[in-house]
Structures are given as structure tokens and as C-alpha cells.
Amino acid sequence: MANVLVTGGSGYIASWCMLALLEAGHTVRTTVRNLDREPQVRDMLRHGGADPGDRLSVVRADLQSDQGWDEGVAGCDYVLHVASPTLTQVPRSDDEMVRPAVDGALRVLRAARDAGVRRVVLTSAIGAIAYGHADRDTPFTEEDWTDVDADIAPYQKSKTLAERAAWEFVNGDGTGLELVTVNPTGVLGPVLGPDYSPSLGAIAQMLDGSMPALLPFASGYVDVRDVAALHLLAMTAPAAAGERFIATSGHSLWLREVAAVLRDRLGPRADKVPTREMPVLMARGLARVNPQLRTMRALIGRNLDATSAKAERVLGWKPRPIEETIVDTAESLLALPPR
Incomplete structure (x- = not known):
């Protein structure tokens, strides 16, 4: 059994990665920006069925500071770098997201290298693969990279440049440190607390009626539990070293297809789920003026299909x-106390 650092322990994907690690018998250390969040981290794990006790330790570390990372990686065999900068409002410039993402990834990698960590698994995203391209009929694969010079949102740009910087570091100054990246599509699944991914936020808005119409776009989706399982495979499988792995389940779905699953499977509890899809031209016009929709502009009218054939073939991963997953997501959201 190994000692594993998981960055960003209060996050959605990180919490499920910790649950998977604990279930597999590993000892886990995680980072938070404020130690006041440790009780929340432990509550989320308990909600997921684990009471780790002293098999979990929590340290303070921030992606925008050097402090704490040496302590975080000390004695660890592996690092799952899941943390990524988040903003509570639309960024004024791309650098507000790009710089912390790139600098944070390099901080973690340098600390891991200096501590003799065997391998880092970096949680990247489909945003580093599928954006800024012309329309295509074939699914995106790990050979593709997002074009950061295209008109893309700061989040996708930050994930792309952070992953590129990580590969450049490991291939240059890594001195034996291994790197693997996991690139999930839209992450769904059961929630462990009030903080969850933007993809789950869309499901929540459908259920509570705050989404008046469905945006016309299609993307891949994947269960957070399967994303965690892929992180563990990527952490230890010899064949994973130096590779990227897309995490997605089957083919992409239009948002109207997600809504149809909710209505079909939840019955009256999905009465507020919209049935009308917004016309493409209207959606594009709104995305130009609505700050909340502006980050979606690259998706409107597009089908960003991707394949996880590589992860299934090389690692035996089965989503x-x-x-x-859509139903499990909805059930867990409906069970949350009102905000």
C-alpha cells in the first residue's frame, strides 16, 4: 500500500479519488487552502462511506504559493494533482485562470520531483483536447490538443497550457518523475456535499426549473466514480507512464438527450426539466452578451464527441x-437540503 497526496481535497473529483484510495487500502494526505475546511473534507468522505481516521492527513497548501508543498509531498509515493484554480466570477483576463493553473502544476511537479515521488497523475480535462477545432465527424482522441489561439474560454485555455507545461517540465527537468494525465469530459455522479462540478450544476438547474431552455450542444459525460477509478489505474499501471487518457462514457449526448433521460426515469420529480431547445442562432447571440453563457460560446451548435478507447484498451477501464450516472446524479441532488 502507498502514501498518496491528493491536491484540492475539498473538491468534487478529489473527494471521490480519496474514497477510492482509502477503499484500496492506501494512506492519503490532501491539501486545502484553509485548514478550517478539514471538517468538511472528512464529512464528505463519511458521506461517501469512509471514516479514514488517521489514514487521512490534511495540510495547508495553495497553488499560488510555494508554502506547504514540501510538507505535502514528503514521504509520498504518488501524487494525484486534482486541484485547479476556480473563480467565483467571470475573469477579467485569461491570465486570472491561466497563470495559477500553470504555476500551480509546476509547483506540485517540482515538489514531487524533489521528494522522490514515483509518479504524478494530473487531472487535466477534455478542455485541453477538443476546443478550437473545426467541426469534424470523428471523435477526439488523446492525440488532439486544444488550439489556445482560437476563441476559447479561459478555463479551457488554462487546462491546456497547464497540461502542456507539465509535460514540458517532466520531459525536461523531471529527472525520472513519471507523469500521466486523465482528461475527463463532463463529470457527473453522486454529490458528497454542497460543492460540485459545473456539469452537475446544469443537472441541478434542469431539476429546479431555473434553466428555461436547453442549450444546443453535445458533449461527453462520465461518472465521477469512474474518473476516480481511472486515476488509480493511471497511478500504478506500468503501461500508463507518459500517457494521456480521455475519460468518457460512450458517445456524446445533446443536452436535450440528458433532459429526456431525466424525464423518462424520474417521472413527476422531473416536471421542471425543460423540453424546449434554444435555437442555435439565439443561443449564440445570448452568449455574446450574457457573461454566464459567454464561457459556453465554443460549445453552441457543436458536438464534441470523444472516445475513451485508449483507457479501456491499455488499462482495462470500464465506465x-x-x-x-445521470439518474444517480439527479437522485443525489434531489436529496440535498434546499440551499
Whole structure:
């Protein structure tokens, strides 16, 4: 069994990665920006069925500061670098997201290298693969990279440049440190607390009626539990070293297809789920003036299909059917106390 550092322990994907690690018998250390969040981290794990006790330790570390990272990686065999900068409002410039993402990834990698960590698994995103391209009929693969010179949102730009910087570091100054990246599509699945991914936020808005119409776009989706399982495979499988792995379940779905699953499987509890899809031209016009929709502009009218064939072939990873995940997501959101 190994000692594993998971960065960003209060995050959605990180919490499920910790649950998977604990279930596999590993000892986990995680980072938070404020130690006041440790009780929340432990509550989320308990909600997921684990009470780690002293098998979990929490340290303070921030992606924008050098402090704490040496302590975080000390004695660890592996690092899952899941943390990524988030903003509570639309950034004034791309650098507000790009700089912390790039600098944070390099801080973690340098500390891992200096501590003799065997391998770092970096949580990247489909945003580093599928954006800024012309329309295509074939799914995106790990050979593709997002074009950062295209008109893309700061988040996708930050994920792309952070991953590129990580590969450049490991291939240059890594001195034996291994790197693997996991690139999930839209992440769904059961929630462990009030903080969850933007993809889950869309499901929540459908259920509570705050989404008046469905945006016309299609993307891949994947269960957070399967994303965590892929991180563990990427952490230890010899064949994973130096590779990228897309995490997605089946083919992409239009948002109207996600809504149809909710209505079909939840019955009256999905009465507020919209049935009308916004026309493409209207959606594009709104995205130009609405700050909340502006980050979606590259998706409107597009089908960003991707394939996880590589992860399934090389690592034996098997994601669950996405319809099952959509229902599990909705059930857990409906069970949350009102905000």
C-alpha cells in the first residue's frame, strides 16, 4: 500500500479519488487552502462511506504559493494533482485562470520531483483536447490538443497550457518523475456535499426549473466514480507512464438527450426539466452578451464527441452506462437540503 497526496481535497473529483484510495487500502494526505475546511473534507468522505481516521492527513497548501508543498509531498509515493484554480466570477483576463493553473502544476511537479515521488497523475480535462477545432465527424482522441489561439474560454485555455507545461517540465527537468494525465469530459455522479462540478450544476438547474431552455450542444459525460477509478489505474499501471487518457462514457449526448433521460426515469420529480431547445442562432447571440453563457460560446451548435478507447484498451477501464450516472446524479441532488 502507498502514501498518496491528493491536491484540492475539498473538491468534487478529489473527494471521490480519496474514497477510492482509502477503499484500496492506501494512506492519503490532501491539501486545502484553509485548514478550517478539514471538517468538511472528512464529512464528505463519511458521506461517501469512509471514516479514514488517521489514514487521512490534511495540510495547508495553495497553488499560488510555494508554502506547504514540501510538507505535502514528503514521504509520498504518488501524487494525484486534482486541484485547479476556480473563480467565483467571470475573469477579467485569461491570465486570472491561466497563470495559477500553470504555476500551480509546476509547483506540485517540482515538489514531487524533489521528494522522490514515483509518479504524478494530473487531472487535466477534455478542455485541453477538443476546443478550437473545426467541426469534424470523428471523435477526439488523446492525440488532439486544444488550439489556445482560437476563441476559447479561459478555463479551457488554462487546462491546456497547464497540461502542456507539465509535460514540458517532466520531459525536461523531471529527472525520472513519471507523469500521466486523465482528461475527463463532463463529470457527473453522486454529490458528497454542497460543492460540485459545473456539469452537475446544469443537472441541478434542469431539476429546479431555473434553466428555461436547453442549450444546443453535445458533449461527453462520465461518472465521477469512474474518473476516480481511472486515476488509480493511471497511478500504478506500468503501461500508463507518459500517457494521456480521455475519460468518457460512450458517445456524446445533446443536452436535450440528458433532459429526456431525466424525464423518462424520474417521472413527476422531473416536471421542471425543460423540453424546449434554444435555437442555435439565439443561443449564440445570448452568449455574446450574457457573461454566464459567454464561457459556453465554443460549445453552441457543436458536438464534441470523444472516445475513451485508449483507457479501456491499455488499462482495462470500464465506465458505467451514462444513463445510470445521470439518474444517480439527479437522485443525489434531489436529496440535498434546499440551499
